[in-house]
Amino acid sequence: MDEPQLLKPRYRTMWLGVLAGLASMMLAWTLHRMLAASQRLPGDTVFTDHSDSPMWLLIQLVDLAGGVAAGMAAAHWSQRWSWRAVAGVLAVLVMNGLMETPSSHDGFRMLMSFLASPVGLLLGACYYRHLERTRPEVHVPPVSIDHLQVPDTPYNEAVVVGALCFGYFILGSTIAVFSQGGTQAFSDNSLLAIVVLELMLGACALGVLYARGYPLRTLLPRPSWGGALIGAGLYMLTVGCNVLVTGFASDDLTQPVQRLLEGQRSMSALLLLSLVNGVYEEVFLLAFLQRGLRRLGGSNAVGVVLLVRMLYHTYQGPLGLLSVAFFGLVVGVYYWRSGRLFPVIVAHIVADVSALAS
Template sequence: MDEPQSLKPRYRTMWLGMLAGLASMTLAWTLHRMLEASQRLPGDTVFTDHSDSPMWLLIQVVDLAGGLAAGMAAAHWSQRWSWRAVAGILAVLVVNGMMATPSSRDAFRMLLSMLASPVGLLLGASYYRYRERTQPDVHVLPARVDHAQVPDTPYSEAAVVVALSFGYFILGSTIAVVSQSSAQAFSDNSLLAIVVLELMLGACALGVLYARGYPLRTLLPRPSWSGALIGAALYMLTVGCNVLFTGFASDDLTQPVQRLLEGQRSMGALLLLSLVNGVYEEVFLMAFLQRGLRRLGGSNAVGVVLLVRMLYHTYQGPLGLLAVAIFGLVVGIYYWRSGRLFPVIVAHIVADVWALAS
């Protein structure tokens, strides 16, 4: 990754184009699966050809519309007239189509279902690129970052703050893995205990930074509606990546995560934990650690933060750890490119709420 100058992002890049396009396709895929599931009886594992029904035709329209939206979104957020983001999304669609279960026994209808999303993608991108070529070049100001010109963090200071913020959780997670003890299900009491602990540890870490003269105000995000939408798109992208990489996981790998979610939790405790935990983790991981280590270069800074994030999530088992790694990589690259913290926090809060409420 190229090192940004003073954390000033590029307004339109291939990666933002792929992010926007894949987020649009993930929404379409979610609706596709909901409509497809409505045609099956509970517990039915036998393939039934519904390609002669109106619902099947509606699903193809949804795929085509999702492709159109993805193509226009990818073209809008990638470089002017560039097709690289569209090509990347097209490759994902081709791989997904090759692995997907056929929707019909008829060869023509099966081909139609496989081409709906790719054709929509190319049509949407072509339409947007045509509009660009018929319009004069417009100078676009770079997107505003949360904070610029923040001093680099000394290694000793980074180690102390990481130890205070995440050392307890890393130790507990490591002991759980080494001792192979069964994970306890989340409950209201355990969620509230995590909230209190994070508030206490966060206060200690901020106290250390304040004593060392760190500009604490630069750790605060700048809320905005656009940031909330981008955060939702980031979460949808991580969902799509998880489906792509963990769709063939065995049941044995899912057991550690499932045991954690077996307990009863109230919505109040769930929302409180999600809010505090999302802000706590991303402030210290992104705004403090990754930004403070930017002199190491993008790959190293993102990699160090990803390692720390994974170390205190090892108790979730292989599948849970893979999901954490995917999330950390997506938001880490986004924050490195954009410098905006609020969308990352929103994505984390949404991910926690969805996971704990399921």
């Protein structure tokens, strides 16, 4: 791997437009699933027509708005006045609509549900292309990376902070692997306990770094709408990698993950855990550890961080560990090449919300 560049200019291609459009649509699909799940009772496996409820109409509006955002994103990140990226996203939406379980028994409402996302996509793309025709093309300034001129982290400091932030979780995950009872299902209490523990350990780690004169401001990401979109794209890439493997997995491999998701969780606890955990892990794994070990070379720095990430996720079983490996490799390589932390945090938050809301 090469050293990350100081400045990386934004460019526009068809495939980047497709990725941006699908990333926007993935956020809408995640919210769609969360709203649809709120209409079903726990353990309910019988199809129930909720198309006469206000929630069903809200879901259609979410799909329409997601389509508009996807159309604008695909047009924004693809070549000027080109429709190829929009056509690619449209093909994916149509295929997804054909394979999706109908949300109503009524034919007209089924058609509404099928057309919401594609119609929104075309509206968003047409609006953005109209804006392009009414204004001249402007030069887009390069996007700076998050962290510049940060000193290398001494090995003893990396070990101390790494053990402080992740040692407890590695120990607990290892014990869960060899215990007969395994890991208990996630609940509101367990999620809030993780939040409190990560806030305490994070505060201690920052205190250690502050006492050693570490530039703490360099650990902060730079939020941006473009970074959020890239983060959604990173999440989609990891989902694609997982689908290629989990489609052939047996029930024995998926059982540990299913056991974790059997408990009932409130949306507030789920969102709080996802936000805190996403920031906590990526700040100390990537911004501190991987960046601090860059003198070892890209492969070694990414590999060390990937190993640590996998060690405290062993309780998820072989299949869950493989998913974590895919995610860690994708975001590790992206951060090494781009130096941008905020998209990785967004990808982590979306991944946690999607997993815990299922």
